[in-house]
Amino acid sequence: MSETNTAAILPAVGKDLELTTLPVPTPGPNDVLIRTAVTAVNPIDHVRQMFGFQVPAVPKVIGSDTTGTVVGVGAEAASTYKVGDRVVAVTDGFATGDNGHESYQTFAVAPTLTTAKLPDNFTFLEGSTVSVVAMTAGIIIFEGFKFSIPGAQEQSKPLPSNKPILLVWGGAGSVGSVTIQLARILGFTVFTTASPRHNERLQKLGAEVVVDYSDADAAVEKLLAAAGDRPIVYAVDAINDAKNTIPFVESILLKSAAATASSTTPELVHVKMLSEYKWKDGLTHTFINSTSIWTERRDVGEYIFRSGNLTSWLAEGKIVPPPARVVPGGLGGLQSALNQIKGGGVSGEKLVVEVA
Incomplete structure (x- = not known):
């Protein structure tokens, strides 16, 4: 050439x-x-x-x-x-x-x-x-949460058919927005957080509930109220801040499990290594590395x-x-x-x- x-x-x-x-x-x-x-x-x-x-x-x-x-x-x-x-x-x-x-x-x-x-x-x-971001969203769902790929011969953890809630904390970012859309394609009900200026766009992308995360404590309560008696079992932190996001995502998962008496262990997937963070008990947390693709x-x-x-x-x-x-x-x-x-x-x- x-x-x-x-x-x-x-x-x-x-x-x-x-x-x-x-x-x-x-x-x-x-x-x-x-x-x-x-x-x-x-x-x-x-x-x-x-x-x-x-x-x-x-x-x-x-x-x-x-x-x-x-x-x-x-x-x-x-x-x-x-x-x-x-x-x-x-x-x-x-x-x-x-x-x-x-x-x-x-x-x-x-x-x-x-x-x-x-x-x-x-x-x-x-x-x-x-x-x-499409690659990352795929790794989040199939490697982070270990769901089986549609049509795979071995369905070790089939995608659920009851439209469970998947929470994406930080849905306006590139990874968050495409994860919302892939999750919707795969049959999840998606809740997300973002600045209010992104609400309309994220709803068009398939988020059922969009909550302002500027007051994180209030966001936790609004998300729990929106879920009602539906457990929030799966969550993705697309921002990954050990002070300002991760603790609130953990709180949602644990409070939801307690309020709904869910027998399923909550699962949190994050896209940055947080080696110094002390994770709360009662949930699983998984760091994904997209290069595994x-x-x-x-x-x-x-x-x-x-x-x-x-x-x-x-x-x-x-x-x-x-x-x-x-x-x-x-x-x-x-x-x-x-x-x-x-x-x-x-x-x-x-x-x-x-x-x-």
């Missing part, structure tokens, strides 16, 4: 990204090579930059969310993809350490396991925010991406991606986007840069 591969590279841990030129990566047998149109920025990218998490050596390309056009296809991938296909994907450089498998560059390699075709009615920008939970990748489910859900409006906000400057704007995430001023949207 004769085109230049411009990349935003991390020269050293804690340093700003720099633009450079790298060779165009080569896809493996089960990979596709994507010419990036839009890449999104995730909070974990800031963690990798500042603390060297999953950065085996520098200089290093980072980034996971990519949307663009297939320009190269591995031998095994050719049964599913062809040059010219429009796709969304999660690159797996976070797990492999391979610079070619990261998204902050013009050309990126992604495994077909976490690649899906972009529906014709979607622009690259509209599809740019969905891949990482490329190892022991490849079945989740098959169900979300390779089956065509994500493509269909997008096309049918069953999953609406988080809103995208473009940070100008192309790949050169990535550092500005990372700085904004560091500052904590991003709510209810994902920052993206347009590459092509």
Whole structure:
């Protein structure tokens, strides 16, 4: 390939990204090579930059969310993809350490396991925010709560048929909003918390109850009142603050179990490691690592991406991606986007840069 591969590279841990030129990566047998149109920025990218998490050596390309056009296809991938296909994907450089498998560059390699075709009615920008959070939502439900994937031969913990309540604390964020939608697709009744300005959007996405979390104690009581005699057994903390969110989610689960005399042990899934937190008794708590989608939970990748489910859900409006906000400057704007995430001023949207 004769085109230049411009990349935003991390020269050293804690340093700003720099633009450079790298060779165009080569896809493996089960990979596709994507010419990036839009890449999104995730909070974990800031963690990798500042603390060297999953950065085996520098200089290093980072980034996971990519949307663009297939320009190269591995031998095994050719049964599913062809040059010219429009796709969304999660690159797996976070797990492999391979610079070619990261998204902050013009050309990126992604495994077909976490690649899906972009529906014709979607622009690259509209599809740019969905891949990482769809992966995370799938891992939350199938790995965090250990529910069996629909249609799996072994149904160790089948999805319940009685529309149980699943609470998503922090539903306005990218992970929270897509978890709400996937949970609704899978048959759950969803309760969530968010700032009031997000109420209408989250109800449209499928949340039955949306409660303002600015007064967390009041939010607990409102959620319990809304549930009535229905137990709240399952909860996801999509914010994961050891002081301001986790204790209140625990409180809801334990109070609900007591009020409804539920015999089912409440389950809390969280998406950040909280090694110093002293968990309350009477519930289970599970930290999920989304990189398991490329190892022991490849079945989740098959169900979300390779089956065509994500493509269909997008096309049918069953999953609406988080809103995208473009940070100008192309790949050169990535550092500005990372700085904004560091500052904590991003709510209810994902920052993206347009590459092509």
